[in-house]
Amino acid sequence: MIKIALAGNPNSGKTTIFNNLTGSSQYVGNWPGVTVEKKEGTYKKDITIVDLPGAYSLSPYTLEEVVARDYLINDPPGAIINIVDATNIERNLYLTTQLMEIGIPIIIALNMYDIVNKNGDKIDVKKLENSLGVKVFATSALKGQGLKEAVNKAVDVSKKPGAPIAKIFPEKINGAIKQISALIKGHVPNKLNYWYAVKFFERDQNALSTIKLPNNIIEEIEPIIQKIETEMDDTSESLITFERYEYIEGIVKQSVVKNNNSTTSEKIDLVLTNRFLALPIFALIMWFVYFISVSSIGAMATDWANEELFGNIIGGNISKFFISANVSPVLHSLVVDGLIGGVGSVLGFVPQIMILFFLLSILEDCGYMARVAFIMDRVFRKFGLSGKSFIPMLISSGCGVPGIMASRTIESEKDRRMTIILTTFIPCGAKLPIIALIASSMFRGSSLVAPSMYFLGIGAVVLSGLILKKTKAFQGNESPFVMELPQYHAPSIKNILNHTWERGKSFIIKAGTVIFIACGFIWFLSNFNFSLELVPPTESILSTIGTIIAPIFMPLGFGEWQPAVASLTGLLAKENVVSTLSIFYGLGESASADAGLIAAISSNFNIISAVSFMSFNLLCAPCVAAIAAVKREMGTWRWTFIAVGYQTLFAYCISFLINNLGGVIFLSAPITVMTYIALFMLGGIVWLTARKDSYLDKKYRYKYTM
Amino acid sequence: MPKTLKSVKVGETVLVKKLNGEGPLKRRIMDMGITKGVSLTIKKVAPLGDPIEVTVRGYELTIRRDDAELIEVE
Numbered sequence: 001m002i003k004i005a006l007a008g009n010p011n012s013g014k015t016t017i018f019n020n021l022t023g024s025s026q027y028v029g030n031w032p033g034v035t036v037e038k039k040e041g042t043y044k045k046d047i048t049i050v051d052l053p054g055a056y057s058l059s060p061y062t063l064e065e066v067v068a069r070d071y072l073i074n075d076p077p078g079a080i081i082n083i084v085d086a087t088n089i090e091r092n093l094y095l096t097t098q099l100m101e102i103g104i105p106i107i108i109a110l111n112m113y114d115i116v117n118k119n120g121d122k123i124d125v126k127k128l129e130n131s132l133g134v135k136v137f138a139t140s141a142l143k144g145q146g147l148k149e150a151v152n153k154a155v156d157v158s159k160k161p162g163a164p165i166a167k168i169f170p171e172k173i174n175g176a177i178k179q180i181s182a183l184i185k186g187h188v189p190n191k192l193n194y195w196y197a198v199k200f201f202e203r204d205q206n207a208l209s210t211i212k213l214p215n216n217i218i219e220e221i222e223p224i225i226q227k228i229e230t231e232m233d234d235t236s237e238s239l240i241t242f243e244r245y246e247y248i249e250g251i252v253k254q255s256v257v258k259n260n261n262s263t264t265s266e267k268i269d270l271v272l273t274n275r276f277l278a279l280p281i282f283a284l285i286m287w288f289v290y291f292i293s294v295s296s297i298g299a300m301a302t303d304w305a306n307e308e309l310f311g312n313i314i315g316g317n318i319s320k321f322f323i324s325a326n327v328s329p330v331l332h333s334l335v336v337d338g339l340i341g342g343v344g345s346v347l348g349f350v351p352q353i354m355i356l357f358f359l360l361s362i363l364e365d366c367g368y369m370a371r372v373a374f375i376m377d378r379v380f381r382k383f384g385l386s387g388k389s390f391i392p393m394l395i396s397s398g399c400g401v402p403g404i405m406a407s408r409t410i411e412s413e414k415d416r417r418m419t420i421i422l423t424t425f426i427p428c429g430a431k432l433p434i435i436a437l438i439a440s441s442m443f444r445g446s447s448l449v450a451p452s453m454y455f456l457g458i459g460a461v462v463l464s465g466l467i468l469k470k471t472k473a474f475q476g477n478e479s480p481f482v483m484e485l486p487q488y489h490a491p492s493i494k495n496i497l498n499h500t501w502e503r504g505k506s507f508i509i510k511a512g513t514v515i516f517i518a519c520g521f522i523w524f525l526s527n528f529n530f531s532l533e534l535v536p537p538t539e540s541i542l543s544t545i546g547t548i549i550a551p552i553f554m555p556l557g558f559g560e561w562q563p564a565v566a567s568l569t570g571l572l573a574k575e576n577v578v579s580t581l582s583i584f585y586g587l588g589e590s591a592s593a594d595a596g597l598i599a600a601i602s603s604n605f606n607i608i609s610a611v612s613f614m615s616f617n618l619l620c621a622p623c624v625a626a627i628a629a630v631k632r633e634m635g636t637w638r639w640t641f642i643a644v645g646y647q648t649l650f651a652y653c654i655s656f657l658i659n660n661l662g663g664v665i666f667l668s669a670p671i672t673v674m675t676y677i678a679l680f681m682l683g684g685i686v687w688l689t690a691r692k693d694s695y696l697d698k699k700y701r702y703k704y705t706m
Numbered sequence: 707m708p709k710t711l712k713s714v715k716v717g718e719t720v721l722v723k724k725l726n727g728e729g730p731l732k733r734r735i736m737d738m739g740i741t742k743g744v745s746l747t748i749k750k751v752a753p754l755g756d757p758i759e760v761t762v763r764g765y766e767l768t769i770r771r772d773d774a775e776l777i778e779v780e
Contacts (some may be wrong), residue, residue, distance in 0.1 A: 008732065056734075056737050056738060057734075059737060061730055061733070061734045061737070088763075088764060088765045089741045089764075090739065090763040090764055091763050091764075091765060093740065094737065094739065123763055179727065182738075184713055234742075236741070237732075237736075238725065238732075238736060238741070239732060241737065241741055242732075242736075242741045242742055245739060245741045258764070265766075265774075269750075269766075273750065273752070273753075273759070274748070274753075275751065275752075275753050276753070278752070278753040279718050279753050280765040332755035374752055374757065375752055375753055375754075376752035377756065377768075377770070378755060378756045378757070379754065379759050381770075387757075413775070445766075470713075481757060481768070481769070481770050481773070482731070482734050482735055482768075482769050482773065483768050484765060484766065484767055484768075485759060485767070485768055486739070487765075521714060567765070577747065626749075704745040
């Protein structure tokens with residue numbers, strides 16, 4: 001069995017090559033430790049292809065680069081196919097120079113070679129091959145050219161020793177590396193001796209943290225480095241990077257002829273990132289994405305799935321079958337009301353979410369998303385985030401789970417954590433029914449309610465960003481933002497469908513597992529009492545729990561047990577809020593806002609308590625599936641609790657303010673002690689937002705940790 | 707005060723003289739190809755005034771003004 005890893009820069013066409021080679025035989029799994037998706041697939045019997053996350057360098061900066069580096073160092077594949085974007089050869093070869101040092105046989109796939117020719121540039125593959133000392137294949141991932149040959153060669157070289165070490169560094173540095181290499185011999189794996197020697201020379205803490213050298217060796221290494229640094233008047237790290245690029249420049253000069261036509265990409269960017277047009281065009285594109293996926297086509301598909309597919313076709317037919325087969329009413333109720341009703345209401349969102357992901361994948365694949373980060377960065381950094389935070393938040397408007405997962409591309413851990421905490425404030429698709437219910441029962445279906453709730457979500461993001469970035473955990477001002485703007489290219493349908501499916505799948509799996517179990521559990525809690533007797537919901541275990549926790553929500557204006565239980569079941573899936581209310585107001589299962597439920601809401605809430613209830617449920621801890629995603633991305637329970645705790649506390653405060661101040665202002669409720677507490681709380685929030693950032697110190701600006 | 711990338715106008719091409727700062731940011735800037743002696747062209751400024759887009763080694767890179775301040779140019 002031979003493992004061949006595809007390694008290369010982001011946007012070099014790795015995934016397209018991977019899909020091309022492995023067809024549909026791929027699967028997505030998780031790396032041990034950190035959880036970034038890895039892809040593995042079979043090319044032929046006994047040949048496994050591993051698609052590594054994109055990396056610019058083996059000195060990792062993003063989470064994805066850490067994964068790629070750790071894989072290559074700790075679990076070396078038989079051979080590497082280094083995918084090099086031929087249209088951007090200089091920077092792409094930078095990774096190549098590093099990959100050639102880790103003792104793994106390597107070949108190069110010079111990808112997008114056809115585009116180079118189209119641009120009127122020329123690359124002499126033979127010359128390139130000779131200078132690098134590594135086999136080079138011209139490939140086109142999109143057209144599938146040259147890939148088979150490359151893999152076959154990779155299989156060949158995997159039986160041979162690792163790549164020859166290129167003569168990159170000048171004699172002085174080389175001498176130092178040789179000295180270090182001799183000193184660390186025996187303390188590092190033999191194959192990686194050269195690589196570690198370079199790393200020690202660079203003082204790359206990240207790579208060296210795993211190697212324990214005796215103190216006397218460390219003391220011998222340092223003067224070797226310092227000597228070179230004094231002689232060459234620069235830090236060792238800068239010298240290494242500089243020499244690598246010098247070496248590459250030399251090779252490129254010999255083998256590449258460029259004509260300096262402006263590329264199509266540049267022409268597109270003249271419009272799309274134009275100083276004046278960029279924002280209006282961006283708004284228009286987002287509106288269009290939203291219009292297609294959420295309000296027009298998506299809404300139609302979701303309505304159909306909810307009412308026809310799960311209501312009539314599946315639920316109705318199983319019902320008929322159960323009745324004809326004389327199945328016990330308890331089982332009937334469990335399957336039809338509990339499981340199909342519950343899971344169906346979640347799966348009903350699949351069409352909307354799939355369309356949203358489909359459109360977002362197009363934007364991502366063609367290169368526009370990077371421009372979004374470029375355009376929006378200025379806005380987001382004001383709240384302690386980066387332009388890249390926009391994408392997770394946008395996806396979260398469909399579903400928080402993939403939204404949270406999309407935070408992976410954010411380099412700085414601080415920004416990533418902050419984005420994860422804030423992203424579920426944006427109302428997701430599952431929260432729409434809550435909004436619809438309150439809008440139709442309290443505001444005569446006003447179309448202003450939904451946008452207001454989006455603004456509430458955005459407001460919560462902004463406010464929380466301002467509050468959190470001044471806390472100790474998020475200290476140290478903005479993180480750097482150094483990002484490539486990749487060339488635009490026509491999106492590949494295969495890639496987009498793959499992407500859409502992978503993301504949609506995680507949502508469907510959530511519905512199939514967590515929510516399936518949760519629905520069965522809720523059904524049980526709401527149909528049995530503590531003596532395990534079948535009872536109406538109003539006498540069930542759940543109603544008892546509701547009565548116990550209801551007082552907590554008293555200050556928020558909905559201290560009755562029905563909304564309390566609804567908020568609780570909302571943790572399993574936000575759609576449950578509406579159906580739970582429906583069940584517990586004694587109206588039976590109803591996933592949407594029917595007349596009876598609307599009447600029940602109108603008589604049990606006033607305008608202010610209804611808004612308070614809605615706001616609490618939109619802002620508080622997300623559903624279990626999203627919490628699970630938070631745990632996966634945060635890595636620790638501590639941060640998961642911080643995230644969920646903060647969200648719930650924030651939601652509680654906002655609802656408290658709405659209920660106690662809103663009541664006095666709009667319903668002329670009497671001023672009570674609660675009003676003063678609310679004013680005090682408001683003052684506290686304003687202070688937290690506006691206070692001076694005591695951790696803002698120029699000195700700490702760049703000392704953030706991975 | 708030495709001239710940095712931050713103060714370069716759109717459309718100008720400059721040569722990198724020195725990189726200041728330390729740690730992962732400096733490393734990343736270098737990894738992305740901004741090393742001593744390389745030529746940079748300022749392509750444009752984002753609609754809200756920050757970040758900026760530069761052409762380096764034949765591709766487009768975006769970097770914030772504050773980070774561009776670390777790059778001394780001539």
